[in-house]
Amino acid sequence: MHIEPSFTKRYHKALSDKVMIKAVKLGTGRLRGKRADAIQAVGEKRWQEFRNRAEAIRLHVVQHLDQYLEQLVDNVLKKGGHVCLARTGDEAVEYIKNLAQKKNAKNIVKSKSMVTEEIHLNPALEKMGCKVIESDLGEWIIQLANETPSHIIVPAMHKNRFQVADLFNEVRGDEPKIPAETAELCAFARKYLRKTFMNIDLGITGCNFAVADSGAITICTNEGNARIVSALSSTLVTVMGMERILPSVEELAVMLSLLARSATGQKITVYNTLSAGIRAEMELDGPQEFHLVIVDNGRSKLLGSKYEKVLNCIRCGSCLNACPVYRNIGGHAYGWVYPGPIGAVLSPLLQGLDKYGELAYATTLCGACHTACPVKIPLHDMLYALRNDKVELEKKGELMEDLTYKGWSAAFASMSRYRFSIRMARRFQFPLVKAGKIAFGPPPISDWLKYRDMPALADEFFHEIWPELSKEGKEK
Amino acid sequence: MGLGTLTGDRQAFFSNIRSNIKTPPGKKAKRVENPMEGLFTRNETTVEERRVLRDRFIKEWTTLGGQAFSLKNRDELAGKMDEIIKERNIKQAMRWAHPELDKLQLEDVFDTAQANLAKWPLAKNYDEWINKAEAMEAGIVWGDIAMAETGTLVLPASADQPTTITVLPITLIAIFTTAQLVDGFYSVMKLLKKRYGTNLPTTTTFISGPSRTSDIEMDLTIGVHGSKYVYACILDE
């Protein structure tokens, strides 16, 4: 899929796609409504206790990541699993490609994993001639459409059922067409995908949480696709971002409770599977060979930085639903794997400020993301910090903007210069003013005026009427 | 079981992480002691409390789209099983080789209903059992731990208790007694820790209701990959 390099072009394209915007508004609206209901059921006070606890758990883990990862690695090895420590996405892809080749894997079935999107695993495997099938319904839909996920939890949120029906009918080829009814579409997906589950050469899953002290991997799905993949793959690969780890099942209980409520407003995800090691003696299902691929891919440079807390993220997607910008442009406009506020922070941090720095401006700074975050990532503060980095570290503030703020700073640091400038502005605004407001004007206010009127500068500034007001007070 | 192999430069991987975690050791965030404390209720010590939990479980499980029944004895269970077999038109089902299920003589119920109940393992080799398992219309398991707060079955797998039975068939039937009920996550995790320490079974599955998706237009649809019909039969202890 071709991705337009300019954010401006991407979001304009998004804004013009009315079908997509409608679908995204419906989806995010539903999700945040359900999340709000779930919080109400738990009680606001207990919810905040949950968040505080979760934040403390994640912070501890991130600051002791070496310790917990080493423990996890040792436990997985001890239980007969293989481990790949991949410093880059390419290293991870290379490892999985080699494995696929060794296993002569033709039929590869995957369950939803954001990190595999991040490292571009599917195209690499497909290039080798493997057939890669996404088993999560939403992921499968966008795979058929040759697109990328537009939402962390609901990957095909941007599509409506008619578009889905078209994609499915293409797969059906000469078979009779199925109507655009959700139940029938789902029934078809079940039947079609079930066939692919029966002879998996290589299964690939993501990881919601690894549990360090028992070497277990937790995967949460509502559809039950991940557990089909892990039960029926004799060779199973799990790919995890290296921060997705918890000390023990006790912390896991807290995170699972938060994840489901934040993501979809459920008390718990329908299927939570804890898998530890390979098939035991006498067992007939589960993997005979297990590979855990732990991916750094830029995460380690965030450790110890002012952005460290972004590694708290549990990929629940609630910041997306809370974000007014996401709700109005959808996920693809963000240009990389992670959309919404978390994407606006993660993309420049992992992929470079030069490439994705403009995402830090794709926000109204309303702070809804921070309030929604179950692990209390200060996304709002990070967006400010990224803008500052862009100006100071990169020296890539635009020239006009540099001059504007230097001039502004000089004028507004002195009362007389401030008052002089606004008086000048008032004197020269008259050609634009009609009935106390401005409706047309030159750049940059033309951008504002595209959608709204602007009040004219007042005939009398407050500081000009103060002497009079001041007297009014004394008379009393 | 042999040790697994490690690929990648472990030394370099971890020294890179360590050098980046610049936080001075004293200032690092401490591990949260008792992370679950105060977040989950745990009323489950007496039989009466567990009967309350049974009602809670039934409510949650039903809300999720499953069916759940409180049954006084084995006869009532047999009657209910017969109803389910007819309701779902089950011709063949499979079950865990669990001692508690052995006691219930479910095979008799299936015989009377002119259906077949197979006991795991269905065959020794994968190519044989996978097709047999896929053909099964229902899977029957013993609800090892049942969490009332969320309406969740906690099912640790073993050679006799494979996950496949809950993975493939469109209908899932879980049988357990009120003695298996606990209140919330706190008790489940403590129980798992007590039973297994850190040596967890190959798979432990938490199942809360039928398989569901809202991936198309946020329209909730039941049974996309996993079980579409889920029954919980709860016997009085």
Place this chain on the structure above:
Amino acid sequence: MKASLFITCIADMMYADVGKSVVRVLRRHGVDLDFPEGQTCCGQPAYSSGYHKEAAVVAKKIIEVFERSERVVMPSGSCASMIHHGYPTLFKGDPVWEKRANEFIKKTYEFSQFIVDVLGVTDVGATFNKKVTYHSSCHMARLLGIEEQPKLLLKNVKGIDFVELPYAYDCCGFGGTFSMKMADISGAIVDEKVDNIIETGAEVLAGCDLTCLMNISGRLTRRGVPIKVMHLAQILDQGV
């Protein structure tokens, strides 16, 4: 009680009437209000755009201007939260200014917060016979935690028919330079807000943040919607 008014640049330049109401309402409740010379802007425009050095120059000026004030009141939630949340970032680790900024922060209040929490007044004795709804500004609600105070003051106005705004906590789409940099997204967001306001059937939209109000009212007039937009202070100054 003595207090100083920080009018904020936007009110100074465009909304002198709001300033007038602020002064009158506070005076009526015994506040001896002064207006320190030298004040300009809190520094938020530069800060939000990433120009921290430039923002700090202006912020220092403001801290100096109000150095001798006992308390500072501002008719803008967003500017108040710039002081409460932006200044600590700007002056973190600065041997002189960190302390001075903290002193300033401690005595600075948003208008409705000052009336309810400092003066202890929840009914200002105003009368306003209109159907009114309230937009909860983001920084004020989320960063300063001021959610109930303005609504309490409004509900206690005689004759008022107060209706809750659906999705009151959703952003209006202003976001400072965002409204110009990404005007098309901003326009889409403010339209959602306007639709929600229309849905309430209110005659007046009230708020405590002039930039949000400027954004919303600009869109209302552009769409030809005859709903009046007022700052809380203007309503509290009615019928007394």
